[in-house]
Amino acid sequence: MFILDHNSPDPLYAQLARQIRERVLSGRLPAGAKLPSVRDLAAELSVSRNTVENTYLELTAEGYVHARARSGYFVSALDHEAPPPTAKRKLRGPDAAPGADPGAGPPCRYDFHPAKLDPHSFPAPLWRKYYLECLRESSGELARYGDGQGERELRQAVREYLDRSRGVACSPEQIVVCSGLQHALGMAATLVKDTHPRVGVENPGYFLPRSVLRNNSLEVVPVAVGPGGMDIDALKDSGSRVAYVTPSHQFPLGHVMPVGTRLKLIDWARAGGNVIIEDDYDSELRYQGKPIPSLQGLHPEGDIIYLGTFSKILSPALRLSYMVLPRSLLARYHELFRHYQAPASLLEQRTLARFMAQGHWDRHIRRMRTGCKKKHNALLRAVDAHFGDKAEIIGQGAGLHVVLRIPGMALGERELIRRAGVAGIRLFPFSETLDGGGGAEGLLLLGFGSMAPEEIDRATRLLAGICLGRDLPDTD
Amino acid sequence: MFILDHNSPDPLYAQLARQIRERVLSGRLPAGAKLPSVRDLAAELSVSRNTVENTYLELTAEGYVHARARSGYFVSALDHEAPPPTAKRKLRGPDAAPGADPGAGPPCRYDFHPAKLDPHSFPAPLWRKYYLECLRESSGELARYGDGQGERELRQAVREYLDRSRGVACSPEQIVVCSGLQHALGMAATLVKDTHPRVGVENPGYFLPRSVLRNNSLEVVPVAVGPGGMDIDALKDSGSRVAYVTPSHQFPLGHVMPVGTRLKLIDWARAGGNVIIEDDYDSELRYQGKPIPSLQGLHPEGDIIYLGTFSKILSPALRLSYMVLPRSLLARYHELFRHYQAPASLLEQRTLARFMAQGHWDRHIRRMRTGCKKKHNALLRAVDAHFGDKAEIIGQGAGLHVVLRIPGMALGERELIRRAGVAGIRLFPFSETLDGGGGAEGLLLLGFGSMAPEEIDRATRLLAGICLGRDLPDTD
Numbered sequence: 044m045f046i047l048d049h050n051s052p053d054p055l056y057a058q059l060a061r062q063i064r065e066r067v068l069s070g071r072l073p074a075g076a077k078l079p080s081v082r083d084l085a086a087e088l089s090v091s092r093n094t095v096e097n098t099y100l101e102l103t104a105e106g107y108v109h110a111r112a113r114s115g116y117f118v119s120a121l122d123h124e125a126p127p128p129t130a131k132r133k134l135r136g137p138d139a140a141p142g143a144d145p146g147a148g149p150p151c152r153y154d155f156h157p158a159k160l161d162p163h164s165f166p167a168p169l170w171r172k173y174y175l176e177c178l179r180e181s182s183g184e185l186a187r188y189g190d191g192q193g194e195r196e197l198r199q200a201v202r203e204y205l206d207r208s209r210g211v212a213c214s215p216e217q218i219v220v221c222s223g224l225q226h227a228l229g230m231a232a233t234l235v236k237d238t239h240p241r242v243g244v245e246n247p248g249y250f251l252p253r254s255v256l257r258n259n260s261l262e263v264v265p266v267a268v269g270p271g272g273m274d275i276d277a278l279k280d281s282g283s284r285v286a287y288v289t290p291s292h293q294f295p296l297g298h299v300m301p302v303g304t305r306l307k308l309i310d311w312a313r314a315g316g317n318v319i320i321e322d323d324y325d326s327e328l329r330y331q332g333k334p335i336p337s338l339q340g341l342h343p344e345g346d347i348i349y350l351g352t353f354s355k356i357l358s359p360a361l362r363l364s365y366m367v368l369p370r371s372l373l374a375r376y377h378e379l380f381r382h383y384q385a386p387a388s389l390l391e392q393r394t395l396a397r398f399m400a401q402g403h404w405d406r407h408i409r410r411m412r413t414g415c416k417k418k419h420n421a422l423l424r425a426v427d428a429h430f431g432d433k434a435e436i437i438g439q440g441a442g443l444h445v446v447l448r449i450p451g452m453a454l455g456e457r458e459l460i461r462r463a464g465v466a467g468i469r470l471f472p473f474s475e476t477l478d479g480g481g482g483a484e485g486l487l488l489l490g491f492g493s494m495a496p497e498e499i500d501r502a503t504r505l506l507a508g509i510c511l512g513r514d515l516p517d518t519d
Numbered sequence: 520m521f522i523l524d525h526n527s528p529d530p531l532y533a534q535l536a537r538q539i540r541e542r543v544l545s546g547r548l549p550a551g552a553k554l555p556s557v558r559d560l561a562a563e564l565s566v567s568r569n570t571v572e573n574t575y576l577e578l579t580a581e582g583y584v585h586a587r588a589r590s591g592y593f594v595s596a597l598d599h600e601a602p603p604p605t606a607k608r609k610l611r612g613p614d615a616a617p618g619a620d621p622g623a624g625p626p627c628r629y630d631f632h633p634a635k636l637d638p639h640s641f642p643a644p645l646w647r648k649y650y651l652e653c654l655r656e657s658s659g660e661l662a663r664y665g666d667g668q669g670e671r672e673l674r675q676a677v678r679e680y681l682d683r684s685r686g687v688a689c690s691p692e693q694i695v696v697c698s699g700l701q702h703a704l705g706m707a708a709t710l711v712k713d714t715h716p717r718v719g720v721e722n723p724g725y726f727l728p729r730s731v732l733r734n735n736s737l738e739v740v741p742v743a744v745g746p747g748g749m750d751i752d753a754l755k756d757s758g759s760r761v762a763y764v765t766p767s768h769q770f771p772l773g774h775v776m777p778v779g780t781r782l783k784l785i786d787w788a789r790a791g792g793n794v795i796i797e798d799d800y801d802s803e804l805r806y807q808g809k810p811i812p813s814l815q816g817l818h819p820e821g822d823i824i825y826l827g828t829f830s831k832i833l834s835p836a837l838r839l840s841y842m843v844l845p846r847s848l849l850a851r852y853h854e855l856f857r858h859y860q861a862p863a864s865l866l867e868q869r870t871l872a873r874f875m876a877q878g879h880w881d882r883h884i885r886r887m888r889t890g891c892k893k894k895h896n897a898l899l900r901a902v903d904a905h906f907g908d909k910a911e912i913i914g915q916g917a918g919l920h921v922v923l924r925i926p927g928m929a930l931g932e933r934e935l936i937r938r939a940g941v942a943g944i945r946l947f948p949f950s951e952t953l954d955g956g957g958g959a960e961g962l963l964l965l966g967f968g969s970m971a972p973e974e975i976d977r978a979t980r981l982l983a984g985i986c987l988g989r990d991l992p993d994t995d
Contacts, residue, residue: 054820057846061690101849162659171654178647183638185834186969222698222838225859229705233734254858258709260736358661360865362698382730383701388864389836493662 047088055090056097063098067107067118074120078108120150152467153502157295157444157490158359161414165358169403170394177393189385193220193365194392200399201351201365208405209323210340211349211367219366219376222387224322224352225255227366228287231348232259233379234372235318239284242320245273247476249294252287252322261285265478268293272300275307285318286311291326291335295446295476295488297438299335309342319347325355325442327408330416339367346371353395355443356411357404363387363395415443421496422489425503433511443492446473449510452485459487462509468502523564531566532573533809539574543583543594543778550596554584577808580916582777595779628943629978633771633920633966634835637890641834645879646870653869665861669696669841670868676875677827677841684881685799686816687825687843695842695852698863700798700828701731703842704763707824708735709855710848711794715760718796721749723952725770728763728798737761741954744769748776751783761794762787767802767811771922771952771964773914775811785818795823801831801918803884806892815843822847829871831919832887833880839863839871891919897972898965901979909987919968922949925986928961935963938985944978 045062047055066072078084081099085092099116102108108116192198198215205211221227232242232255242256246265256263264281267274273288286308290300300308312319321338329335339349352364368376385392398404419439426436426447437446454462456474463470471490474483487510491499507513521538523531542548554560557575561568575592578584584592668674674691681687697703708718708731718732722741732739740757743750749764762784766776776784788795797814805811815825828840844852861868874880895915902912902923913922930938932950939946947966950959963986967975983989 052820064690064692101846156663158664160662162662165658165661167654167658167661171651174650174654175647178643178650181836182641182643185641185643185836186636186638187632188634188830188835222863223860226702236736251858251860254855258855260712354664359664360657360661360861362861362864379730379734382727384699384727385836385838387698388838388867391864391867 045084045088047090056094056101059088059090059095059098060101063102064107072118074118076118077114078116078118080115150467151464151469153498153505154469154493155444155487155489155491155502155506156469156471156493157488158355159490159493160355160358160411160443161418161492161495164411164414166398166403166407169398173394173397173401174390177390177397181389181393184389189389189392191380191383191385193218193386194389194396196400197392197396198365200396200404204399204404205337205349205351205367208334208408209326209351210336212340212343213349213367217368217370217373219368220386220392221364221366222362223354223364224251224324224350226386227350227364228252228255228320229259230376230380231320231350231366232256232261234348234368234375235285236260239318241281241283242285242287243273243278243281243283244287244478245289245293246478247295247473248287248289248478249322249324250475253478256287263478268296268298270296270298272298272304273308275304275311278308279311283317284315285320287320287322288338289322289324290338291323292329292441293438294322294324294442295438295444295473297441297445299441300338302341305338305341308338309345309347312346313342317346319345320350321347322350324350324352327356328412328415328443329441330412330419331440345369348372356408357395361391361395363391415492417496418491418494418499419445421499422491422503425500426507428500429504429507430511433507444488444490447487447489449485449487452510453512454510456483459509463506466505466509468506468509470506521564523566532570532577535564535566535571535574536577536809539578540581540583540778548594550594552594553590554592554594556591573808580775580808581811582775582779582781595777626943627940627945629974629981630945630969631920631963631965631967631978631982632945632947632969633964634831635966635969636831636834636887636919637894637968640887640890642874642879642883645874649870649873649877650866653866653873657865657869660865665865665868667856667859667861669694669862670865670872672876673868673872674841676872676880680875680880681813681825681827681843684810684884685802685827686812688816688819689825689843693844693846693849695844696862696868697840697842698838699830699840700727700800700826702862703826703840704728704731704796705735706852706856707796707826707842708732708737710824710844710851711761712736715794717757717759718761718763719749719754719757719759720763720954721765721769722954723771723949724763724765724954725798725800726951729954732763739954744772744774746772746774748774748780749784751780751787754784755787759793760791761796763796763798764814765798765800766814767799768805768917769914770798770800771914771920771949773917773921775917776814778817781814781817784814785821785823788822789818793822795821796826797823798826800826800828803832804888804891804919805917806888806895807916821845824848832884833871837867837871839867891968893972894967894970894975895921897975898967898979901976902983904976905980905983906987909983920964920966923963923965925961925963928986929988930986932959935985939982942981942985944982944985946982 045059047058081092081095085095103110107119109119110116197220198218201218202213202215241262241264243264243266244253245268253263264283266278266281278286311317323337326334339347346369349367353361426434434447434449437448439445456472460470460472471488473486473488474480477483521535523534557568557571561571579586582595585595586592673696674694677694678689678691717738717740719740719742720729721744729739740759742754742757754762784795787793799813802810815823822845825843829837902910910923910925913924915921932948936946936948947964949962949964950956
């Protein structure tokens with residue numbers, strides 16, 4: 044099956060890995076196929092088991108295969124069209140999703156990922172128009188580095204938006220354009236880690252901040268969060284000097300941090316010289332009443348680092364976001380980052396600035412809010428229709444996802460995700476939101492951004508069948 | 520002795536160079552051996568003398584051989600640092616100018632910044648065409664996050680380019696798309712800091728790496744660098760576990776790290792489980808002979824993190840670069856960064872991938888090389904004309920800058936930059952390349968990328984007047 048060259052300078056495991064990779068990419072080894080056991084393949088190829096084991100581990104890390112406990116290694120479903128490495132690639136089709144999820148099975152028809160938008164929502168004609176304008180006007184400036192803090196016209200547009208819509212008080216000098224949460228939070232961590240080495244992070248919470256903060260040498264302490272917001276007493280007991288919170292719309296539980304907790308948090312910061320990192324990732328999407336004003340706006344002179352993004356409303360693929368630094372951290376920012384070059388594409392920064400300055404950002408938010416509200420309501424109706432009183436929705440009324448709690452559900456999370464995958468449903472594991480994983484039984488994270496209302500209904504009906512043990516045919 | 524294939528797409532001089540290189544590395548051509556004369560070898564191989572001359576010049580630049588006046592070419596001793604052709608300068612002095620802002624002052628007519636390109640060089644029509652194609656085809660995918668490691672088609676295009684032009688051996692799985700050096704180096708630091716906490720960095724050197732590595736919790740130790748490359752004994756003495764080097768074109772001194780030093784560095788890494796970070800930032804721009812092959816290609820299975828960028832040839836404002844990880848770090852990369860989202864704009868990644876796949880990248884490199892060579896030569900001529908024997912050029916023949924040494928110049932750096940600014944000339948302080956600043960008297964960093972040849976001549980004439988105390992009127 045495989046041919047290894049013992050005289051090649053390439054290690055045997057690398058030769059074997061390359062051949063398996065090629066077969067997976069070319070489809071000769073299809074998704075779901077079981078690979079030979081380590082023992083069998085080693086015997087067949089007359090190599091050590093270590094060699095085969097190394098190959099399988101590498102392919103696992105790369106996402107080509109995955110291990111199932113006591114069953115062996117299986118070819119993963121690659122989420123992209125992938126002709127052999129030398130052939131010219133076509134662009135991905137609309138159903139492709141990057142980053143092969145472990146455990147992905149057959150093609151995904153219904154995607155409950157919590158951070159995907161409507162595939163038709165991107166304002167392509169306007170984007171095209173402004174991008175071409177900026178390319179024409181800025182062509183000479185492409186020969187040099189842009190502003191290291193981000194293009195001034197974009198920072199100005201963000202400032203006006205934050206002032207008008209989020210109650211954030213700041214000047215453009217306090218705004219740093221970033222290429223997404225990982226970038227902003229990495230800088231924030233760098234700014235505080237020497238003086239504030241321990242950070243309390245909402246648990247459950249978004250998984251990315253924990254990774255970023257740990258990768259940037261902060262000690263991450265999980266702090267419980269509930270309908271009342273982060274447990275401030277637990278935060279104090281933890282000895283943290285930084286708190287990472289999502290006050291407008293807690294991820295994943297969906298609660299709004301009550302003003303009482305906000306004030307306690309601000310007092311904690313003020314009294315101890317501590318720092319708050321406010322991640323205001325999707326506050327524009329609020330379906331009842333007005334968006335919740337920012338925490339930063341309650342105490343603009345405090346040590347609050349405010350993070351916002353264009354990923355949840357405009358596009359996660361642009362990689363454009365921003366950070367508002369408190370004045371107290373500006374000197375340190377300029378000291379640590381004075382050599383850093385621009386954070387993101389000059390042309391796309393300018394395109395976005397122009398899009399905002401012409402009023403399209405505000406219009407786009409309104410349109411997205413209306414569209415997402417329909418999907419949100421469709422999901423609530425579908426849960427009601429198909430789960431009845433067997434499930435309860437937590438954190439409704441905002442954002443791109445809700446949490447479903449199914450008391451007494453017998454299925455474990457991994458098995459549930461597997462069965463859903465077989466039915467063409469992609470579920471994002473709730474356990475990923477828990478520091479250390481585990482304890483997610485009966486909790487489902489249901490993102491509704493990428494599906495149309497009818498799809499949401501069909502997907503929820505299928506899902507209810509799986510969760511409640513009534514396997515129903517899809518009537519699609 | 521050597522076999523040349525006249526039907527190969529590889530130029531004859533490159534074939535010959537490869538065969539000599541192999542014999543030197545294998546010891547079949549021992550240190551000290553005299554190579555055949557240009558005339559004899561040309562006759563033996565039935566090729567022009569030019570071909571052999573080019574081969575010898577290239578091997579000289581790479582450090583495999585050296586010329587002795589009136590004696591011919593000899594194989595260099597690879598296990599020793601090549602003897603420096605000029606005495607190493609002691610770099611010290613009281614007049615440090617850290618933070619000198621080259622942006623302040625009257626309008627700049629002549630900009631000697633070392634990292635600026637020709638303002639007319641960006642291939643805007645092609646960029647426009649491919650961007651619009653990608654926007655049309657990918658519009659639905661803007662609703663989700665792209666591949667966290669970078670778009671596969673871009674990684675594939677980079678792999679092919681690296682294989683073809685830089686001698687870097689890798690698979691697309693080893694490539695991570697990054698948004699510039701600061702991003703790549705931050706990830707590299709995160710990957711190694713727990714096990715390899717101290718990094719030796721070339722001094723003088725680019726200032727950004729020092730900042731990035733320190734901001735990412737590595738201890739940065741300056742290690743002297745000269746015509747023979749980084750001082751490997753000093754590196755060993757420093758207790759560093761990581762070395763950051765620019766072997767193809769040392770920044771700022773412009774030397775090529777000789778192959779002897781390369782092999783010593785690789786031995787140091789292999790023997791101690793250490794890591795090399797190779798920053799190959801502008802190797803495409805070489806004006807004599809072929810680009811110097813990468814260090815990574817000498818030992819592809821070693822622990823070498825290879826960094827490359829599109830900033831020096833295409834545009835610094837796109838913020839697109841890449842990193843090639845050694846296989847040994849892939850598992851750790853997937854562990855630490857598995858939650859990270861895409862590193863840069865989906866559309867611009869795809870635009871660039873298409874630009875490369877259609878052959879435009881290679882054509883663009885050739886065009887830039889020709890254009891930059893003219894500017895480079897104009898600068899050499901201008902220095903000769905206006906400085907005469909009062910100054911010496913260090914590190915010519917590559918990249919976007921040279922270093923000018925003016926022995927005994929009375930002006931301190933800060934005052935020189937001030938006076939130049941008054942005359943409309945922007946100078947970048949050499950002291951910024953020295954860890955801790957200071958000691959830059961009589962050394963000027965002259966970038967020539969952004970000016971036309973005539974401007975270079977005028978600017979150099981003005982500058983000579985200032986440096987040599989002959990204030991001349993600008994005859995522009």
